[in-house]
Amino acid sequence: MKPLRPFRRTLCAPLAAALLGASALLWGRQAAAEESAAEQLFREGRALLVEQRFAEACPKLEESQRLEPSLGTKLNLAFCHERLGQVATAWVGFQEALITARTAGDAAREAFAKARIDALAPRVPWLRVRASAGDAGADQVTILLDGAALDPVAWDKELPVDPGEHVVAAAHQGDVFWETTVALKESERVDVAVPAAASAEAAPAPVPAAASRPARRPAARSPAARLPRARLLPEAPRDGARDERSVRAASPGVSDRLVFEVGGFLGHLWLDADKTDVCVNGDGECDFSLSTGSFLAGATGFIGYTAMERLDLGIRAQIGLHSSAGLLIALGPSVSYPLGDRYRVGGTLLFGTATQSGPVFTDGYVWNGYDYDYRSDTVTTSVPLGFSLGLGVEIGMKLTDSPSGALFLQTTPLLLVGADGVAASLPFGVAYRWN
Template sequence: MNPLRPFRRTFCGPLAAALLGASALLWGRQVAAEESAAERLFREGRALLVEQRFAEACPKLEESQRLEPSLGTKLNLAFCHERLGNVATAWVGFQEALITARTAGDAAREAFARARLDALEPRVPWLRVRVSAGGAGADRLVILLDGAALDPVAWDKELPVDPGEHVVAAAHRGEIVWQMTVALKESERADVAVPAAAPPGPAPARAAVPRPEQRPPARRDEAREERSARAAEPGAAGGFVYEAGVLVGYLWQEADMYDACFTTPGSCYFTAESSSLLAAATGFFGYTAMERLDFGLRAQIGLHSGDGVLIALGPSASYQLGERFRVGSTLLFGTATQGEAFEEGGYLQDGSSSGYGLRGPIENSISLGFSLGLGAELGMKLMDSPAGSLFLQTTPLFLIGADGVAASLPLGVAYRWK
């Protein structure tokens, strides 16, 4: 019998368990560190996006995406490249995000990516690299585009490139034997013909031929992609928003007035009611205090066919629902006036009936006086642009004052800059 067997049974089992536990703990801490680094980089990148420091924001978002791939980060990175002017890189990023969102069944993010693709596609420059037919050694050439090896499958095909200068080179056996620089602006197309055979004489430069870039395998983790910090659209706290729009609709108001009676001395009391068409301008100026939530001041000023005006403004909150809709509410201060000719009967202020039934028009401008009320906002996004979004919008309101009430139901369009 081996005298060490009891010792092994007594101590080896617990020791192995302890070692496994320590390894798991170290691995968990490493994963947590990677996750926290990715989240930190993402938050820093988003903050720089809000400050419009795109050259600093893009590398942080790119590193966050490398550490922890997610659809939200990919969308923000593509948006950052778009604002930086790298329209081809942004276009490719939104293409990848569109496929990911479609696979995941995320309709809101898919719609956002599709809208950005439609806006970017006319701006993308395209470059075709042709390799001349014939010539010994054509099958051994390596074509480089901006220092990166170009897969032979991409030869003689249009490739999206960012605006600016691009260097096309040919390498043979690790030696650069030909190169050319081409400059492209947005929407331009260019063809570059690369000679198949190496030209005689010394090579202009010698460089190691890089291998095609290998991207790290993406880690698919749906729980991470659904984190609240990773919003579908690039928009974060800390930015100002502006909105301007035009509305047409319906205005109803009822107001009281006092006027001199024609048949007897004294004051007569009248209630004037009118319904009229309204044409108004609306505006909003605010600050994105929280992601998707804007606080600010909304105003609505209009003229109506009842020979009067509507003025209302006050503090407002506006919230974005998903990708297409926006809702909000406003505490309003204002007034509404109407100018009409009345032939209604009235009552004397002293309570006698001798003034009732009077005829003859009374022309006057009637006002609600200082009024308080509530307003609502409901908007549906029609289209996106690099500066903001165009909404189909309605802003119904209700005002109540010392001398009457008014309500309006308008519909129109508004553009929101962000």
């Protein structure tokens, strides 16, 4: 048998390597599939967000975050919960995103999360569950909040909850002996006193923290979207001013999908226009053209509507003055689309015109009553391009990002063609886009 041992070793080594390789390949395929599924869910969730179908978007973003946690998904998920009116869940989500962004050194997203936290804080309802002194301890009584056991450490502490109905129950040795439903609205604070097991029949009803703000039952919300109970959040400070402050939930509308852009540019304009006019030196008609390039300075703007995922439809306008004593005006329907997180491209169908002034040499024969005389002269005239059609292009690169929008370095070249000539411009400038 001894001569077989080297053979066995020779055979086992490739077998082990093949098994390890197959396992690594299967693991890699599974990880790639999960990553692909997470990315697909994120894109579907984002598209539903843009379409304001928040109830459908949140579950997809939640599953994407579970498969592949990321800061961007966390922020979108918190925003989705905010739009659903789940202000406490959104508030917690933005706090987690703030910590993640701060750790990653992402100042723009940190500022965005901080702004949403500050905006949501006055709207969060708070619930305090008070247990009887004799029942302090999980071995005697278990307190349930929306069906989940509440850690004894959280007893008698204010907990952020979403607006709507919440069920508070108490169980002893697995048997529920007391239960009540309490409804909270935004900014409200409510205390619930849980009776001892022996005095369950004489249990007092929940008492609002502020007597001037009686609890009223709002519309029910989806139980599946309630705030997770696994994490214990710090007790909220008692602020009398906040107790009396009521903030209405913002309803998503058309304004949430509007996009604005304002920018300035410097560049060059080429204009070649023809003009037929009466000569200043007689009654004859003179044909002449003015073709020149000149320095151009002006402003550009865009107002649009996010029609679908990452696609903006709207109107772009450009207006500029140039050194040939004229102007350029162009506007028309435009489409704009981001390439990744940094670049943006777009196109515009333009309607507009351009003018310029300059010296023109004119000559021709003029009838003097008896014969034709040849005359020539140099005049200064204004040459309009007339009504023109053309195309424009938008190419932008993001310089900085902020909670409200982004600053772009961009160029918006255009070409106009009219019956009297053509005009082209190549501008470079910066523009800020509010999203």
